[in-house]
Amino acid sequence: MPPGITTLAADAPQLSAANTGFMLICSALVMLMTPGLAFFYGGMVRVKSTLNMLMMSFISLGIVTILWVLYGFSLAFGTDNGSVIGWSSDFVGLSGIGVTELWDGTTIPVYVFAVFQLMFAVLTPALISGALADRVKFTSWALFITLWVTVVYFPVAHWVWGAGGWLFELGVIDFAGGTAVHINAGAAALGVILVIGKRVGFKKDPMRPHSLPLVMLGAALLWFGWFGFNAGSWLGNDDGVGAVMFLNTQVATGAAVLGWLAYEKIRHGSFTTLGAASGAVAGLVAITPAGGSVSPLGAIAVGVIAGVLCAMAVGLKYRFGYDDSLDVVGVHLVGGVIGSLLVGLFATGGVQSDAKGLFYGGGLDQLGKQAVGVFAVLAYSLVVSGLLALLLDRTIGMRVSEDDEISGIDQVEHAETAYDFSGAGGGTAPRTTTPAPGATAAPTNKKVDA
Template sequence: MTLAAPLAAGRIDTGDTAWLLAATALVLLMTPGLALFYGGMVRTKSVLNMLMMSFVSIALVTVVWLAAGYSLAFGDDIGGGLLGGLDHAGMSGIGPDSVQGTVPTLLFATFQLTFAIITAALISGAIADRAKFGAWLVFVPVWALLVYVPVAHWVWGPGGWILDKLGALDFAGGLPVEITSGASGLALCLVLGPRLGFKKDAMRPHNLPMVMLGAGLLWFGWFGFNAGSALGANGLAAAAFLNTLAAGCTGLLGWLFVEQKRDGHPTTLGSASGAVAGLVAITPSCGSVSLLGALVIGLAAGVVCSYAVGWKFKLNYDDSLDVVGVHLVGGIIGTLLIGVFAVESMTGGTEGLLYGGGLAQLGKQLVAVVAVGTYAFVVTYGIAKLIDRTLGLRAGEEQEHTGLDLTVHAETAYDHGVLGHGAPVSSSVVPSAQKVKPQA
């Protein structure tokens, strides 16, 4: 993501501004898309809770971002490339005439806000079916300030150490978005422990059409996510747009190939997951690689992530909706392969190993991956432990067995659907079930 000096005295370009307005709306749409994607993947008894975890993240992260997050992430560095200052806390000093490059600073800040929102929401998939909603309300703003904001400054902020000192590349968020959400999801999994019946009960997606709709909305929004990161209506945005489409396609095909070879049948869930894996991997690299590189990166992510989602059963961590297997693993693949496939025509200078650039850039990408992944995991683990010891992070066993929709939100997604473990529920039973006292 290219950045001009903060609040630079420039001139607004109407074409760039129009494109970034559209891109911002596209990225915001990704969070409702994610809600549908995740909501379809869980069992009927917790679908509304899953939707709520994404939607409430929009509100929580927005408040935190406007209060201090934007200033800390994109304000002038206050030393060491670790964090920005609070000069623009509460968006102070930023008016409608303030310009960031060729777009209004308020628009740039809003565009960045949508990234922070979906990153927090992504984590919820790792802890589906068993986390206290009240604890989630506390976790999201604390995590956004302590994990997302510092990493965003390292990678994109003025003076950030990964950008300025290390020289690692990340065009649209492999490090701040994909790797932080995946590593943080893993930390939460370990603190919470597995769901009741993990590795024993079938926990199949309850609504695959909803999953496919959510994946489609995510793919649609991803064009704003990646091409919007050019911060202008230009050739770089067009290249990132095409790379995004290409990687999503090869990710889908790679996943289906593995399913056909391994299981004997391609699935709708696999196609949705494969497309998302390809999109995850191309996120950091879409502005650094050629079309060939995008095709290979998407394919690699589709194949590798299709195996990675099964690691939880061997290693005994319950990543409910495969945030670790898709976002962490896919983010690592896409970030590292910049060091292999980067081309000068896209980067303006840096070349990857395949194009004669040697191992230097690959080494920089590896350092960034390890640093960000370790930081996100350790800090998130600490936050989760603190919340668990004070408020309690996990829902009660009865709540989890009955379903969080009824016990937390006093609602059901389907009046005449199936609840719990798949037994039909008559209309005479539903009213009494709804008398369960909601608990956050």
């Protein structure tokens, strides 16, 4: 506050019941995205890995929640230290916060802001898991999450969104997580898979999704939850910016579905359900950083470009030989890069901020800032995530054995299987009824419906 200026009590922000309720609903929607992601990934793997994929997402809900309370919120959103990390003792354990204490510059309580940002922290490491399907020890994965959010996610969240963070101060626009969430997770996925290697049978054995309906259900839950993810990131409903973001989320996602399917039809001759689901996620990823800066027409452009380029990018793993099991790199890393850079082209200067992109008379200034944010987060996450994976691989081991991978990671790591094919509807039973006089007895091993 400048010297000599006094803020009257009447001028101070007041707690808004409407914005508080809205943000609690948005927090619940973002929480739903993690189970949605679990179903999306779970349907894309083979039967023998279904439960493991579900668990790799669900465990993040437990681990990251506790870490966030203990120190994560303080590291990400505490008082800035050197523009690279935060720290506030009142945020440790969330114990020094008043019930009605407001988050700076908003009309919502600190607790509401903390729980909303918690759901982002939970989802981000879960995104990485799709690249590691079929082959990672569950204990190692849980430990990786713990280390990764501590040394990668919390600091990067501070860079991008924390007051004083160096990317925040530079003017990088990331409305809801193109850099901090999607590029961060996609680069981490690439770093880990370069360390742990390919699945047994990669490029040789068919590894098709075992349940496309499950994939579509997961994509639908992600799409639904993403409205809270994006619109809620404005932290209120007072000026219409969140409404623009809500609309742009829908518009870009629909455009990306069409762009992906058009590319798929031209390239492969078919419109697939997997392509539709993947296109939707690509559009959601790309509009996440850009939706508060572009018009609905700009959102169409963002969606179409992301749909086509991400569809092209998922095939790069076969060309370059890295085994990104469920296309985390092709969709989240590439989609996050696309959406973040397109802010520098399509920002209108009339929604989230007055920053304009190249096509609206802003020159290359904002594009340059976006590029710095993109490549700083990409490089940091790629290198540090690879080093964490290498550390775990050299100590406790990251991968299950080859025999365990072939037999199925669900049974080995969780002592369960997703589907019981021996029960009702699929079993066999001997016929035990006594035949009528003069009739020929049926063989006792004849199959009948159980």
